[in-house]
Amino acid sequence: MINRKKFDFVLAAYLLALILFGCVAIYTASCTTIGEYTTVASNWWKQTIFAAIAIGCMILLLRLPMPIFDIMILPLSILNILALIAVLFTQAIHGSHRWFSLMGIHYQPSESAKLLTIIMTARVISKEHLSELRQLFYGLGMIALPVALIIIEPDLGSTLVFGVSLLAMLVAADVPLFYLLLMVSPIVSIVSSVWWPAIIIWILILVFLLYRSGLSWVPITIASISNIFIALFMPVFWNGLKDYQQNRILTFVDPLRDPLGAGYQIIQAKIAVGSGSILGKGWLQGTQKNMNFLPVHHTDFIFSVIGEEFGFVGSMLLLLLFTLFFLRLIRAVGEIKVPERRIASAGILAYLMFQTFINIGMNIGLVPATGIPLPFISYGGSNLLINTLSVGVVLKYLNERGFMK
Numbered sequence: 001m002i003n004r005k006k007f008d009f010v011l012a013a014y015l016l017a018l019i020l021f022g023c024v025a026i027y028t029a030s031c032t033t034i035g036e037y038t039t040v041a042s043n044w045w046k047q048t049i050f051a052a053i054a055i056g057c058m059i060l061l062l063r064l065p066m067p068i069f070d071i072m073i074l075p076l077s078i079l080n081i082l083a084l085i086a087v088l089f090t091q092a093i094h095g096s097h098r099w100f101s102l103m104g105i106h107y108q109p110s111e112s113a114k115l116l117t118i119i120m121t122a123r124v125i126s127k128e129h130l131s132e133l134r135q136l137f138y139g140l141g142m143i144a145l146p147v148a149l150i151i152i153e154p155d156l157g158s159t160l161v162f163g164v165s166l167l168a169m170l171v172a173a174d175v176p177l178f179y180l181l182l183m184v185s186p187i188v189s190i191v192s193s194v195w196w197p198a199i200i201i202w203i204l205i206l207v208f209l210l211y212r213s214g215l216s217w218v219p220i221t222i223a224s225i226s227n228i229f230i231a232l233f234m235p236v237f238w239n240g241l242k243d244y245q246q247n248r249i250l251t252f253v254d255p256l257r258d259p260l261g262a263g264y265q266i267i268q269a270k271i272a273v274g275s276g277s278i279l280g281k282g283w284l285q286g287t288q289k290n291m292n293f294l295p296v297h298h299t300d301f302i303f304s305v306i307g308e309e310f311g312f313v314g315s316m317l318l319l320l321l322f323t324l325f326f327l328r329l330i331r332a333v334g335e336i337k338v339p340e341r342r343i344a345s346a347g348i349l350a351y352l353m354f355q356t357f358i359n360i361g362m363n364i365g366l367v368p369a370t371g372i373p374l375p376f377i378s379y380g381g382s383n384l385l386i387n388t389l390s391v392g393v394v395l396k397y398l399n400e401r402g403f404m405k
Contacts, residue, residue, distance in 0.1 A: 008398050011332060014325040015391050018376040019051050019384070021318060022302075026379050029298040029305045033284045043298050043379050050381040057385060058392035066400050073123070077116045083109035084149040098153050108382040110158045113146045114351055115390050118165050122344035125173055132175045136183065139166050154242065157358075157370035161351045163187075168350030172333070172343045178213030181206075182223055189227040193234040203227060265301065268294045269363045273307035273315070280311030298379040300371060303363040318377070319360075326353055332394050341397040348390045 027044040061069070087109055088097045099106040121142040125135040143162045150158050170180055185206055192198035203224055210220045238246070272288035281287065286308040288294040297305050307315045329349050336342040352375050359374040361367040373380055375387045 011328045022377040054385045054388035061392045111382040111386040118347035126340040136179045157372045164354040165347040165351045169343045169347040172346035189230045193231040199231045269304040272304040276308040276311040280309045345394045
């Protein structure tokens with residue numbers, strides 16, 4: 001049941017404001033205005049229905065007794081893993097096996113995998129008398145299977161969310177920083193692999209940091225050799241990427257290398273955001289959208305539509321709303337005292353913040369195009385439902401403050 005004295009109405013209000021902002025943005029992205037004529041696609045009313053369903057499901061979640069909620073997580077996680085396996089045998093859409101389709105409605109199991117994996121991982125690494133090293137390895141083990149299945153789809157963008165969420169959960173679990181350094185070090189090794197002097201410099205820095213952390217030479221040696229192997233293996237991994245994945249990375253470095261191909265979306269998105277100036281071109285007046293120069297403008301590039309039609313002011317208004325929302329979510333994480341729930345809430349916070357940063361960065365050319373939607377704003381039922389339920393989980397944990405497991 002909902003405890004009105006402990007329920008965070010401010011966080012809920014920010015959530016509803018973001019969902020409403022998203023519905024308005026989807027409407028303007030669904031409209032095509034040429035002269036005096038305006039046509040409206042069906043995306044906006046579908047998103048409105050998705051929003052109503054998501055809010056309704058969150059209310060049901062909040063009213064669900066906590067013991068039943070805890071019992072449901074494990075079977076739902078198992079079913080979700082089976083769904084991730086089954087989706088690999090569906091018909092490919094745009095070269096990927098990510099969606100189940102029924103009567104025009106698409107369900108993406110990788111979205112629900114994010115939330116369920118976070119809750120299950122928090123349950124495992126929050127157990128008492130568990131060493132920090134076991135917390136690290138258990139956490140990596142919990143995300144390994146869903147990440148592997150999502151890579152096969154392939155959906156490399158979603159796999160990054162799992163790593164960021166795990167890192168945040170380990171921080172919330174008070175795992176020592178040198179263990180977190182070991183977890184992050186392969187990413188740095190991958191980046192430095194493009195230039196062999198950078199590999200040498202990074203390995204020397206890694207050895208120094210691990211030595212200063214108090215580790216013995218045995219784990220330091222193992223970590224160093226492992227990171228060298230990762231760096232040397234990168235050419236093999238690069239050749240194993242699909243052409244469009246390689247093009248996304250190369251285009252991020254130089255979008256103009258293929259302005260009509262892989263670089264087209266990024267270039268058009270930057271033009272849309274830049275042409276909006278201070279106040280924007282006006283409601284339904286975005287030329288990049290109306291002339292269809294900007295592909296998938298109602299999903300991954302919805303922020304570009306907002307920037308073009310509402311300008312710098314509209315974009316900053318959305319960023320301010322996200323900032324207030326995340327600050328309130330950070331406060332909520334600090335108020336949750338039960339370790340498992342606090343760790344899970346930290347993971348939810350991290351994955352929502354990461355997706356927001358990556359999507360907006362993609363729209364303004366700071367990061368490669370990854371296919372990660374903007375939470376609560378981009379079109380998509382699965383994404384909106386799971387993001388809303390994720391915040392609902394945090395609200396539920398806040399509502400249960402004082403009731404230890």
